[in-house]
Amino acid sequence: xxxxxxxxxxxxxxxxxxxxxxxxxxxxxxxxxxxxxxxxxxxxxxxxxxxxxxxxxxxxxxxxxxxxxxxxxxxxx
Amino acid sequence: xxxxxxxxxxxxxxxxxxxxxxxxxxxxxxxxxxxxxxxxxxxxxxxxxxxxxxxxxxxxxxxxxxxxxxxxxxxxx
Amino acid sequence: xxxxxxxxxxxxxxxxxxxxxxxxxxxxxxxxxxxxxxxxxxxxxxxxxxxxxxxxxxxxxxxxxxxxxxxxxxxxxxxxxxxxxxxxxxxxxxxxxxxxxxxxxxxxxxxxxxxxxxxxxxxxxxxxxxxxxxxxxxxxxxxxxxx
Amino acid sequence: xxxxxxxxxxxxxxxxxxxxxxxxxxxxxxxxxxxxxxxxxxxxxxxxxxxxxxxxxxxxxxxxxxxxxxxxxxxxxxxxxxxxxxxxxxxxxxxxxxxxxxxxxxxxxxxxxxxxxxxxxxxxxxxxxxxxxxxxxxxxxxxxxxx
Numbered sequence: 001x002x003x004x005x006x007x008x009x010x011x012x013x014x015x016x017x018x019x020x021x022x023x024x025x026x027x028x029x030x031x032x033x034x035x036x037x038x039x040x041x042x043x044x045x046x047x048x049x050x051x052x053x054x055x056x057x058x059x060x061x062x063x064x065x066x067x068x069x070x071x072x073x074x075x076x077x
Numbered sequence: 078x079x080x081x082x083x084x085x086x087x088x089x090x091x092x093x094x095x096x097x098x099x100x101x102x103x104x105x106x107x108x109x110x111x112x113x114x115x116x117x118x119x120x121x122x123x124x125x126x127x128x129x130x131x132x133x134x135x136x137x138x139x140x141x142x143x144x145x146x147x148x149x150x151x152x153x154x
Numbered sequence: 155x156x157x158x159x160x161x162x163x164x165x166x167x168x169x170x171x172x173x174x175x176x177x178x179x180x181x182x183x184x185x186x187x188x189x190x191x192x193x194x195x196x197x198x199x200x201x202x203x204x205x206x207x208x209x210x211x212x213x214x215x216x217x218x219x220x221x222x223x224x225x226x227x228x229x230x231x232x233x234x235x236x237x238x239x240x241x242x243x244x245x246x247x248x249x250x251x252x253x254x255x256x257x258x259x260x261x262x263x264x265x266x267x268x269x270x271x272x273x274x275x276x277x278x279x280x281x282x283x284x285x286x287x288x289x290x291x292x293x294x295x296x297x298x299x300x301x
Numbered sequence: 302x303x304x305x306x307x308x309x310x311x312x313x314x315x316x317x318x319x320x321x322x323x324x325x326x327x328x329x330x331x332x333x334x335x336x337x338x339x340x341x342x343x344x345x346x347x348x349x350x351x352x353x354x355x356x357x358x359x360x361x362x363x364x365x366x367x368x369x370x371x372x373x374x375x376x377x378x379x380x381x382x383x384x385x386x387x388x389x390x391x392x393x394x395x396x397x398x399x400x401x402x403x404x405x406x407x408x409x410x411x412x413x414x415x416x417x418x419x420x421x422x423x424x425x426x427x428x429x430x431x432x433x434x435x436x437x438x439x440x441x442x443x444x445x446x447x448x
């Protein structure tokens with residue numbers, strides 16, 4: 001399944017992109033993250049949360065969308 | 078001694094004036110008030126505080142100024 | 155960066171939105187500020203016994219009021235790490251929908267301005283001898299009571 | 302009197318003092334309002350390792366941010382007796398001394414606006430996916446961290 005992954009803030013400097021599409025066969029978000037940690041070893045050291053359908057979800061959550069968003073700590077205002 | 082008495086807000090409607098000068102021979106504020114209560118019987122039913130030298134003082138305080146101010150409840154803002 | 159000096163607090167009539175906008179603009183050169191908090195008191199069209207308030211006429215025991223405003227300012231700068239602070243209060247007639255009180259505090263951090271603004275507004279309401287006469291549409295009136 | 306509908310929250314660049322003044326002016330027809338409370342976030346010239354911040358560049362995960370702003374708005378109207386509420390946040394570059402966040406709440410009574418404003422600002426800081434990149438005078442940068 002093709003999953004679009006979006007990155008924000010500091011994370012875009014780790015991945016050197018704002019979004020990418022990855023072919024992924026698992027169904028748990030943490031498995032997808034393992035794949036990304038292989039591609040971007042520095043990502044593992046960064047603090048971030050995962051959003052799916054515009055809501056933060058735990059990494060143990062099932063993949064329910066074909067778009068996953070990685071968000072560093074919020075710093076609005 | 079001549080004492081200037083100032084009234085504010087609602088109290089000006091009881092006394093029909095904003096200030097007046099009264100000849101007073103006592104030296105405690107409550108004695109001055111007794112004089113005013115005779116002149117303005119309705120004043121007794123009104124809630125007010127007394128200021129002397131720009132500070133609120135208890136009615137038992139000694140008269141230290143020749144200007145006494147009667148202030149109804151504050152309602153700024 | 156701080157301007158702790160005593161200011162003229164009373165303004166004749168309503169406080170305009172342009173005045174508030176200009177006051178905000180003046181703080182753009184104070185680059186240690188991270189947070190502003192502004193309180194505005196606006197005259198409400200309260201309904202009392204079927205009559206609607208159309209304006210409030212403010213009077214004050216000005217000497218004592220200015221002394222109290224100064225005390226409140228000093229206490230606020232003492233208690234809170236403020237960069238600046240401004241208070242303006244109307245005297246005379248302020249119509250319904252117009253602004254009669256403008257309190258403006260600024261600080262590097264937001265927590266400070268929240269605490270300071272509430273402190274200052276409550277102090278003003280409790281301790282400054284200002285008196286509001288609520289004028290109804292039929293020109294009758296009642297004296298405002300704060301709570 | 303209430304305007305609870307969803308609004309466009311993001312503004313390109315800084316939020317001007319004229320915009321804030323106009324926003325205040327628009328509330329003069331809402332005569333049930335007795336108290337306004339306004340929070341303004343201003344970009345600070347922080348000194349970090351001998352370098353001074355000259356601007357913040359804001360980005361956001363806009364879809365989720367707008368959904369969160371909407372949730373915060375709904376929660377605030379649920380929790381507090383507000384007459385109206387407005388939130389504006391900058392996207393893109395905001396220079397030092399300029400305003401990047403404008404939160405404006407109005408209610409018949411002051412206690413309500415104090416509680417509501419602090420609630421809303423804290424919710425925004427904690428739950429809205431906006432990211433600030435602090436640009437230093439030498440064009441290097443660091444990512445802003447809220448606390």
